[in-house]
Amino acid sequence: MRITGLRATPVAVPFVEDEIWAFGGRRGMVSILLEMETDEGVVGLGEAAAYPSADIVLAVFKSIESLVIGESPFNVERIMKRVNIIGTWHHVKSTSTAIAAVEMACWDIVGKVSGQPLVNLFGGRVRDEVEFFYYLSHKPASEMADDAAKGYAEGFRTFYIKVGSMEPSQDIERVEAIRASTGPDAKIRVDANEAWSAAAAIRIVGEMERFGLELVEQPISGRNLAEMAYLRGRINTPLLANEASWTRYDQLELIKAGAADVVSVDNQMDGGLLNLKRGAGLCEVAGLPVLKHSLGELGVAAYAAVHVMASTPNFIYANQGYGSFLADDIIAGASPLPYENGCLAVPEKPGIGIELDAERVAKYAELYESEAENFSFHESEKIASTPLMPKR
Known part of the structure; x- marks a missing residue:
């Protein structure tokens, strides 16, 4: 069997509401679907987040095509x-993400030809379902509290918010409101996206901790591991590395520096599912739990990663996902994705175990062609501004 072609289709899928964070907002998600064709008629599916843009991902597909076709x-x-x-x-x-999508499509073909779901090819089931968090859009505290209550009623138990506002008191108020609306058993995870100095992080996290935090994600620069290790020793909440841990090479340096309590891993940033497993294994050897980062995924990439997470012991935290945002999806029979109590069940069919919904793919490919600019962070005021970090 040989690979004969790579067919890439950008799609734009709307959110139920805009995703808002410190540097702008967007109305939906762009992904590039990959169909890997073979000379025996078996087609493998992959998906690449439009990171940093769809045009760049498509250019990478083109640049590596000659290295893939014929293999x-x-x-x-x-x-x-x-x-x-x-x-x-x-x-x-x-x-x-284009490289990861090619690797994903290969694994989908291997599973289909072998008659096995990917979870069996990656070590077999440790768990039958994989937990995800509930992503709360940036809003006034009372509205975020209402959204958290909605997510709690749907069965989610981990709530994720972006922090790093110009006024830290607003972030603290949001955490307090979410705690009040979800009760004591909910977990609250805050992500500053490197916005703070170490001094600011110590002060602000200290204020938030009275409301109970599960994890603090990348509060300071991921490029200064010594400073992360310093901060880790001065806050009570476990420190989650993200921008510091894009690839397994970064994860090795994190471990050596003692700079995190939990490590974010990502197949789309690290060249594929096999490297996702490798990075998690590296952290397990060091005694560290992991969770999966998301650049934004539709059903193909989400379920592909679910197989690996279900087969890997140290994925013990709720993983990142866009279940609270996506209004629809592009896979057959599950649009939007069927979260139950915040979890996705591991598919049982061969390969990734899903099929594309041709009508939805065509619909959202057309939407990408006509309105792609609305699916990136597009606020003119934010685009024109100069972000200043770290914040004090």
């Missing part, structure tokens, strides 16, 4: 070595 999809390691070494992606640590 056997079973030779996952060989293909990735060709992309990384001959394609020179090892210089940037494979941080392209």
Whole structure:
């Protein structure tokens, strides 16, 4: 069996409401769906988040096409070595979602031909379902409290909010309101996206901790591991690394520096599902739990990662996802995705175990063609501003 073609389709899927964070807002998500064709008629599915843009992802697909076509999809390691070494992606640590989508499509073919779901190919089930958090959009405290209550009623138990506002008191007020609306058993995770100095993080997290925090995600720069280790020793809440842990190479340095309590791992940033497993294994050896980061995923990428997370012991925290935002999806029979008590069940069919809904794919491909600019962070005031960090 040989790979004969890569067919990429950008799609734009709306959110139920705009995603708002410190640097703007967007009305939905753009992903690039990949269909890997073979000479035996088996088609593998992959998905790449439009990171940093759809145009760049499509250009990467084009640049690596000659390194992939003609290869056997079973030779996952060989293909990735060709992309990384001959394609020179090892210089940037494979941080392209296009590369991960190619690898994902290979695994989908391997599973389909073998008659096995990917979870069996990655070690077998440790768990039958995988938990995700409930992402709360940036709003006034009372409205975020209402949204959290809605998520709690739907069965989610971990609530994620962006912090790093110019006025820290507003973030503290939001945490307090969410705690009041969800009760004592809900977990609240805050993400500052590197917005604070270490001194600011110590002060602000200290204020928030009286309301109970599960994790503090990347409060300071991920490029200064010594400062992260310093901060880790001065707050009571576990420190979650994200921008500091894009790839397994970064995760190795985090471990050596003692700079995190929990590590975020991401197949889309680290060249594929196999590297997701490797990064998690590296952290397990160091005694660290992991969770999966999300650049924004539709059903193909979400379920592909679910297989790996279900087969890997140290995914013990709720993972990132956009279940609270997406109004629809592009897979057959599950649009939007069927979260039960905040969890997605592991598919049982061969490969990733899902199929594309052709009508929805066509609908959202057309939406991308006509309105793509509305699906990126598009607020003119934010685009024109100059972000100043760290905040004090």
